[in-house]
Amino acid sequence: MGFGAIFSKLGSIIGSIIFIYTILEQWFPSHLRKYRDIFLSLMYPFIQITFHEFSGAYLKRSDAYTMIQIYLSGNTSQKAKRLKAEVNKDSHTPLVLSMDDNEEITDEFQGVKLWWVSKHTIMKSHSFFYPPTDEKRSLTLTFHKRYRDLVIGPYMKHILNEGKAIRVRNRQLKLYTNNPSSDWNGYKSRKWSHIVFEHPATFETLAMDPKKKKEIVNDLEKFKAGKEYYAKIGKAWKRGYLLYGPPGTGKSTMIAAIANFMNYDVYDLELTAVKANTDLKKLLIESSSKSIIVIEDIDCSLDLTGQRNKKKKEKGEKDKAEDPIKKAEKEEEDKDSKVTLSGLLNFTDGIWSACGGERIIIFTTNFVDKLDPALIRRGRMDKHIELSYCGYEAFKVLAKNYLDIESHSLFHIIEKLLGETNMTPADVAENLMPKSNDEDSESCLQVLIKSLEEARKKAEDEEMQLKAEKMENL
Ligand SMILES: Nc1ncnc2c1ncn2[C@@H]1O[C@H](COP(=O)(O)OP(=O)(O)OP(=O)(O)O)[C@@H](O)[C@H]1O
Numbered sequence: 080m081g082f083g084a085i086f087s088k089l090g091s092i093i094g095s096i097i098f099i100y101t102i103l104e105q106w107f108p109s110h111l112r113k114y115r116d117i118f119l120s121l122m123y124p125f126i127q128i129t130f131h132e133f134s135g136a137y138l139k140r141s142d143a144y145t146m147i148q149i150y151l152s153g154n155t156s157q158k159a160k161r162l163k164a165e166v167n168k169d170s171h172t173p174l175v176l177s178m179d180d181n182e183e184i185t186d187e188f189q190g191v192k193l194w195w196v197s198k199h200t201i202m203k204s205h206s207f208f209y210p211p212t213d214e215k216r217s218l219t220l221t222f223h224k225r226y227r228d229l230v231i232g233p234y235m236k237h238i239l240n241e242g243k244a245i246r247v248r249n250r251q252l253k254l255y256t257n258n259p260s261s262d263w264n265g266y267k268s269r270k271w272s273h274i275v276f277e278h279p280a281t282f283e284t285l286a287m288d289p290k291k292k293k294e295i296v297n298d299l300e301k302f303k304a305g306k307e308y309y310a311k312i313g314k315a316w317k318r319g320y321l322l323y324g325p326p327g328t329g330k331s332t333m334i335a336a337i338a339n340f341m342n343y344d345v346y347d348l349e350l351t352a353v354k355a356n357t358d359l360k361k362l363l364i365e366s367s368s369k370s371i372i373v374i375e376d377i378d379c380s381l382d383l384t385g386q387r388n389k390k391k392k393e394k395g396e397k398d399k400a401e402d403p404i405k406k407a408e409k410e411e412e413d414k415d416s417k418v419t420l421s422g423l424l425n426f427t428d429g430i431w432s433a434c435g436g437e438r439i440i441i442f443t444t445n446f447v448d449k450l451d452p453a454l455i456r457r458g459r460m461d462k463h464i465e466l467s468y469c470g471y472e473a474f475k476v477l478a479k480n481y482l483d484i485e486s487h488s489l490f491h492i493i494e495k496l497l498g499e500t501n502m503t504p505a506d507v508a509e510n511l512m513p514k515s516n517d518e519d520s521e522s523c524l525q526v527l528i529k530s531l532e533e534a535r536k537k538a539e540d541e542e543m544q545l546k547a548e549k550m551e552n553l
C-alpha cells in the first residue's frame with residue numbers, strides 16, 4: 080500500500096474518532112477541548128483535496144480534473160507501476176498511458192512530496208432517467224498541511240499550465256458537423272459529431288495575391304493575440320469573415336488554411352439540419368472556444384433573402400390549403416425549418432455568441448448580392464474577402480506547389496492569357512497537375528496554355544453571339 084493510500088486510510092480512522100469524540104464532547108469539560116485539536120493535528124497532519132471527474136448541475140466534465148489527468152499522464156509513465164493504455168485517435172501519440180484506477184503516484188514540486196491517488200467507484204442508480212450503474216472517478220491529492228499555501232497556489236497553477244501545454248502539444252484538430260435536431264433526444268445523445276481534421280491546406284499553398292494574403296494573415300494574428308484588446312474595448316472576442324466568389328476559387332480551401340494556421344477546430348454548421356432558432360443557441364453553447372464556425376453557401380442554406388421567395392411560397396401555400404395531403408406536407412415543412420434570419424443574426428451577434436470566446440465565424444457564398452445586408456454588415460461579418468479568378472501571382476503559387484518551379488520561359492505567355500480570360504484557381508490547378516510520369520513541367524504549362532486559349536476563344540464566341548442577338552432585337 081502506498082503512502083497516499085495509508086494517509087487516506089488514516090484520515091478515515093481519524094474521522095471516525097472525531098465523530099465519536101463529538102458525541103462524547105458534551106460530557107467533556109470545555110477546558111479540555113483545545114487539547115483535542117492539538118492531539119488530532121499531531122495524529123494526522125495531512126490535507127486531502129479531491130477532484131471529481133464530473134461536476135456542476137449539467138454533469139459537465141470538470142476542466143480541473145481533465146487538466147490534472149493530462150498532467151499526471153505526462154508524469155505517470157515514469158512513476159506509476161500500474162498503467163492504463165488507450166488508443167487515442169485525437170492525439171499525435173497514438174498510445175496514451177495514464178495511471179490505472181486506484182493507483183497512486185508520488186509527485187515532487189519545489190522539493191515537496193505530494194501523493195496522487197486515482198479512485199474509481201461504480202454506483203448503482205435508482206433513477207429512471209439515468210443508466211442503472213454510474214461510474215465515478217476522482218483524483219485525490221494528499222500533502223502535509225505545512226505546504227498548504229504552496230500547493231493551493233503555485234503547485235496548482237503549475238499543474239494547470241503544464242496540462243494545457245501538453246494538451247496543445249498533443250492536440251489534433253477536429254472537424255465537427257451538427258447532428259439533426261430531431262436526433263438530440265435521449266441519454267448521451269450528442270449535438271455535434273466529429274472526425275480528425277486532416278486538411279493539408281496552408282496559407283503557403285493558397286493561391287492568391289500575396290498582398291491580400293498577408294493582410295488576412297496579419298488580421299488573424301492580431302485576433303489571436305487580442306484577448307486583452309477585446310476586453311479593453313468591451314467587445315466579445317470573436318471575428319466574422321465573409322468569403323465570397325465563384326465556385327472553385329478557394330473559399331473552402333481558405334477555411335482549412337485558417338484552421339491550420341490558428342490551430343482551431345472547425346464546426347461545419349449545416350443549417351438545414353437545425354429545426355429552430357433555440358437549437359442554434361444550443362449548438363453554440365456546445366461548441367468549444369478556439370474554434371471556427373462555418374456556414375457554407377449561406378445563400379442556399381436558408382430562405383434568407385426575404386420578399387421574393389416569400390411571395391412564391393404564399394402562392395404555393397394557397398394550393399396546399401385545398402389539398403389535405405399537401406396541407407400535411409406544408410405542416411411538415413414548417414416543422415422542419417424554423418431557423419430565421421433573426422435567429423441567425425442572434426447566433427452571430429447576440430448575447431450568447433460571446434460564450435466561450437476566441438471564435439471565428441465564417442460564411443461562404445457564391446452570390447454576395449443575394450444576402451440580406453443585415454447579415455453581412457461589419458460587426459457581424461467584420462472582414463469581407465473576395466476570392467476571384469486566377470491572377471498571375473496566384474498562378475505562380477500554384478506552379479510552385481504543383482510543378483515545383485518558380486520561373487519558366489512560358490510564364491509570360493500565361494501571364495498575358497490570364498489577363499485576357501477568367502479561369503478559376505481550381506481549373507488552373509487541374510491543368511497544371513501532371514497526369515502521368517512522362518509529363519514534365521513544360522508539358523503541363525503547355526496544357527494550361529492550350530486550355531486558357533480555348534477558354535478565351537469560348538468567351539469571345541459567346542460575346543459575339545450576345546452582340547448578334549442584341550442587334551437582332553433592335
Ligand atoms: N486559391 C486556391 N489556392 C489553391 N488551391 C485552390 C484555390 N482555389 C481552388 N483551389 C483548388 O481547387 C479545389 C476547389 O477549391 P475550393 O473547394 O476551395 O473552392 P470553393 O471556392 O470552396 O468552391 P465552391 O464555391 O464550389 O464551394 C481545391 O481542392 C483546391 O485544390
Ligand SMILES: [Mg+2]
Binds near residue numbers: 375
Ligand atoms: Mg466550397
